[in-house]
Amino acid sequence: xxxxxxxxxxxxxxxxxxxxxxxxxxxxxxxxxxxxxxxxxxxxxxxxxxxxxxxxxxxxxxxxxxxxxxxxxxxxxxxxxxxxxxxxxxxxxxxxxxxxxxxxxxxxxxxxxxxxxx
Amino acid sequence: xxxxxxxxxxxxxxxxxxxxxxxxxxxxxxxxxxxxxxxxxxxxxxxxxxxxxxxxxxxxxxxxxxxxxxxxxxxxxxxxxxxxxxxxxxxxxxxxxxxxxxxxxxxxxxxxxxxxxxxxxxxxxxxxxxxxxxxxxxxxxxxxxxxxxxxxxxxxxxxxxxxxxxxxxxxxxxxxxxxxxxxxxxxxxxxxxxxxxxxxxxxxxxxxxxxxxxxxxxxxxxxxxxxxxxxxxxxxxxxxxxxxxxxxxxxxxxxxxxxxxxxxxxxxxxxxxxxxxxxxxxxxxxxxxxxxxxxxxxxxxxxxxxxxxxxxxxxxxxxxxxxxxxxxxxxxxxxxxxxxxxxxxxxxxxxxxxxxxxxxxxxxxxxxxxxxxxxxxxxxxxxxxxxxxxxxxxxxxxxxxxxxxxxxxxxxxxxxxxxxxxxxxxxxxxxxxxxxxxxxxxxxxxxxxxxxxxxxxxxxxxxxxxxxxxxxxxxxxxxxxxxxxxxxxxxxxxxxxxxxxxxxxxxxxxxxxxxxxxxxxxxxxxxxxxxxxxxxxxxxxxxxxxxxxxxxxxxxxxxxxxxxxxxxxxxxxxxxxxxxxx
Numbered sequence: 001x002x003x004x005x006x007x008x009x010x011x012x013x014x015x016x017x018x019x020x021x022x023x024x025x026x027x028x029x030x031x032x033x034x035x036x037x038x039x040x041x042x043x044x045x046x047x048x049x050x051x052x053x054x055x056x057x058x059x060x061x062x063x064x065x066x067x068x069x070x071x072x073x074x075x076x077x078x079x080x081x082x083x084x085x086x087x088x089x090x091x092x093x094x095x096x097x098x099x100x101x102x103x104x105x106x107x108x109x110x111x112x113x114x115x116x117x118x
Numbered sequence: 119x120x121x122x123x124x125x126x127x128x129x130x131x132x133x134x135x136x137x138x139x140x141x142x143x144x145x146x147x148x149x150x151x152x153x154x155x156x157x158x159x160x161x162x163x164x165x166x167x168x169x170x171x172x173x174x175x176x177x178x179x180x181x182x183x184x185x186x187x188x189x190x191x192x193x194x195x196x197x198x199x200x201x202x203x204x205x206x207x208x209x210x211x212x213x214x215x216x217x218x219x220x221x222x223x224x225x226x227x228x229x230x231x232x233x234x235x236x237x238x239x240x241x242x243x244x245x246x247x248x249x250x251x252x253x254x255x256x257x258x259x260x261x262x263x264x265x266x267x268x269x270x271x272x273x274x275x276x277x278x279x280x281x282x283x284x285x286x287x288x289x290x291x292x293x294x295x296x297x298x299x300x301x302x303x304x305x306x307x308x309x310x311x312x313x314x315x316x317x318x319x320x321x322x323x324x325x326x327x328x329x330x331x332x333x334x335x336x337x338x339x340x341x342x343x344x345x346x347x348x349x350x351x352x353x354x355x356x357x358x359x360x361x362x363x364x365x366x367x368x369x370x371x372x373x374x375x376x377x378x379x380x381x382x383x384x385x386x387x388x389x390x391x392x393x394x395x396x397x398x399x400x401x402x403x404x405x406x407x408x409x410x411x412x413x414x415x416x417x418x419x420x421x422x423x424x425x426x427x428x429x430x431x432x433x434x435x436x437x438x439x440x441x442x443x444x445x446x447x448x449x450x451x452x453x454x455x456x457x458x459x460x461x462x463x464x465x466x467x468x469x470x471x472x473x474x475x476x477x478x479x480x481x482x483x484x485x486x487x488x489x490x491x492x493x494x495x496x497x498x499x500x501x502x503x504x505x506x507x508x509x510x511x512x513x514x515x516x517x518x519x520x521x522x523x524x525x526x527x528x529x530x531x532x533x534x535x536x537x538x539x540x541x542x543x544x545x546x547x548x549x550x551x552x553x554x555x556x557x558x559x560x561x562x563x564x565x566x567x568x569x570x571x572x573x574x575x576x577x578x579x580x581x582x583x584x585x586x587x588x589x590x591x592x593x594x595x596x597x598x599x600x601x602x603x604x605x606x607x608x609x610x611x612x613x614x615x616x617x618x619x620x621x622x623x624x625x626x627x628x629x630x631x632x633x634x635x636x637x638x639x640x641x642x643x644x645x646x647x648x649x650x651x652x653x654x655x656x657x658x659x660x661x662x663x664x665x666x667x668x669x670x671x672x673x674x675x676x677x678x679x680x681x682x683x684x685x686x687x688x689x690x691x692x693x694x695x696x697x698x699x700x
Contacts, residue, residue, distance in 0.1 A: 027564055057568065059596050060663035067653050067660040074654060088589035095670045096663060097650045 005029075007054075008036045015046035016112060022054035025062030037069045041076050047115040048073055049108060053084025063096060070101055081111040191228065193221040203235040204242045208266045209257070210235065232257055234269045238277035246272070298359050302332040305362035309369050314339045315347055317412035322349070325504045325527040327473075334361030334403075335471045335524035336369050342380050342409060348372075351469040351528050352405035352424060352446075360398060368393060368403050368446065382407045382420035382441075383454040390422065390446045390454075397447035404445045406469060408530075415461040415532055420454040422446045425487070427469040428494045429459065430503070436495035439467065464499040466531040473525035474507060480516050489514075496681060498618075498629075503529045506681065556619040560599070562607035562632075567599035570617050570630075577619045578626060581692060591628070591690055594671035597664045598630040598686045606632025606683055616685075625673075625692055631685035639679050642669060 006029035007022040017040035021033065040048060050066075058066075073080045083105040085093060093099040105111040193200050199219040202210060210233045212226055225233065225247065234246035246269055251257055257265075306328060314322045324337050334354025342348050350372055354361040368389065375388040385407055393403065406427060408419035423445035428436040443454035461467055470490065477485045493510050497503060504527050511525075556577035560566045574595045575588065583591065599615055607613035616631040648666050652658040665686075669675045674689040 024568075059567070059593075059600060060661070060667055061600070063663050063667075064660040067650065071654045071656065071660070086589075088586065088593070091586075091590075092593065092667070095667070096648065101650060101654060 017045040018049045020051035024057040026059045027061045048080045049111045050082040079115045081115045083111045191224040197221045234265050236273040238273040302359045302362040309366045321531040323529045327525045329521045331357045333524035334365045335526040336365045337528045347410045349408045354403050383456040386420050386454040393447040394450040402445040402447040418458045430466045436491045461532045469528040471526040473523035554620045559614040561611040562603040562613045563611045567596045570599040571596045590671040594668045597668045601664050602632035606634035626690045629687045633682040
């Protein structure tokens with residue numbers, strides 16, 4: 001199970017912040033993820049999109065991190081969506097009911113469209 | 119200076135043995151050479167170095183008989199002369215002495231006129247005995263002063279000499295003991311098998327750790343002419359070279375007898391007959407001998423008074439392997455009962471010596487047979503018996519324990535693989551055959567769960583799990599391992615997490631155990647279901663997903679108490695039915 005440390009890239013354009021999370025989301029991702037998301041939220045985007053397409057490992061600590069960032073996004077009333085999850089992690093997001101609060105999309109375009117409609 | 123000239127060079131020699139108390143350490147000081155023929159000086163001066171006064175009698179050499187050791191005169195412990203010499207500040211004139219003393223009479227009879235006590239650090243360590251003055255005059259006060267100052271200088275020198283001799287003797291004793299120890303170890307090592315036979319479907323292991331003094335433990339395992347395997351463990355009473363020699367003889371007699379007789383009772387009877395005539399007094403040998411049929415697991419055994427081996431049944435208890443018989447070498451004509459049992463798949467016979475059960479904790483409590491039996495009984499299938507016993511023993515005795523006796527363990531384990539052939543042959547009663555796919559240990563460090571995930575994935579690669587099920591398994595294994603690392607072992611890298619993967623063909627079982635110690639076992643059904651809404655609103659910690667995830671990923675999850683801690687046991691069916699993800 002090759003899982004490199006987390007690598008996070010933030011792309012921003014008018015009203016949209018895309019946080020791409022590659023590698024593994026576990027305890028080691030705490031600080032970088034918090035910094036990236038808080039930085040993105042500080043620009044008061046209209047939507048925040050999480051890109052998991054290069055994420056290859058997430059454990060329960062990672063889930064807790066996503067719960068945390070979701071809570072902070074809700075506090076600023078920023079809609080958040082995600083795409084790129086493998087079927088396995090889609091299942092985990094469904095089981096944990098994360099997907100009830102974090103709508104999952106097929107791709108970035110879908111997420112942009114879906115969150116705009118929200 | 120006639121006087122000085124007549125005082126001879128002296129040496130010390132070991133005492134003749136007439137002194138009570140410290141026979142080996144008692145020095146006696148006697149003239150080295152007959153410097154002057156006896157007729158010229160009927161009783162030449164001699165210097166006597168006895169034991170220190172508190173040791174009891176002092177031995178005194180009398181006269182200067184030419185060419186041989188002068189006769190010795192004992193000053194017994196209650197002789198008044200002893201007290202006089204100890205308290206005297208100078209030479210004691212025997213002539214004017216009115217003491218009821220046997221020593222005084224003896225000294226006078228030997229022609230001694232003057233006794234000069236040699237005192238070192240307040241202790242009487244010897245005497246300077248003088249006959250009549252050569253000039254036939256009495257000893258003058260100048261003579262006495264000279265003698266006194268001579269004694270004052272001679273005493274410490276004599277004492278130093280005594281100490282050196284004592285230390286040399288001690289060093290010789292130590293060296294002799296070390297050499298004996300090495301010989302005993304050499305014998306022992308040479309008569310223990312270098313390799314153990316490993317019949318198909320069996321795992322035979324032995325552990326032997328001699329105590330410093332080397333007890334008489336031995337074990338053996340060898341093929342019998344009929345295809346069975348002899349497994350032997352024994353213990354010779356006594357330690358050191360004698361025990362090692364008896365051990366070597368017994369082991370050879372067993373090997374020779376077994377080739378012809380094979381049956382356990384007959385072998386022990388024969389060995390007993392052969393040992394009895396030559397056995398040193400107060401020595402005997404306890405010995406358990408078993409003949410194992412690797413094809414069907416039949417273990418036939420007899421026991422000559424050895425500690426009862428245990429059979430790990432796999433049902434949480436251990437059976438004793440009982441058969442009556444006296445130790446070997448005590449008396450001829452002994453009969454040895456035989457008993458038999460079948461070692462089933464996954465079961466292990468554990469042969470041991472009393473070095474385990476009779477080990478003591480710092481507070482003096484003994485490890486004891488019940489503890490050993492209970493431990494063997496509760497070991498899980500495929501848990502390494504020897505390591506578990508040694509771990510438990512180490513915990514019991516604590517650090518810095520000086521091993522009291524040899525420790526020997528021999529395990530005869532029927533592995534799961536044999537079970538397959540054996541049970542197929544034995545028909546419908548066959549229990550499921552459990553095959554271990556992985557047994558591993560990782561240190562408790564954050565992130566190590568990914569190692570476990572990779573190892574488990576590799577171990578189950580051949581089972582043909584659908585990709586999605588494999589992903590579920592990996593997540594469950596990761597969560598189980600993280601729990602053990604964090605909650606069980608508190609992220610302490612010195613604490614291991616044990617992981618075992620096994621399958622019986624219809625389901626896959628992963629067991630992940632921590633060593634977090636004795637604590638209440640949580641009931642998985644009573645665990646709170648994480649409430650995401652509450653977590654998002656900050657009413658619940660964002661964490662707490664681990665067990666919930668495991669439960670969701672596998673078909674069954676249980677938490678059990680195991681030796682040293684908890685184990686989470688997860689099961690996944692292999693029949694293709696996907697888990698119902700709640």
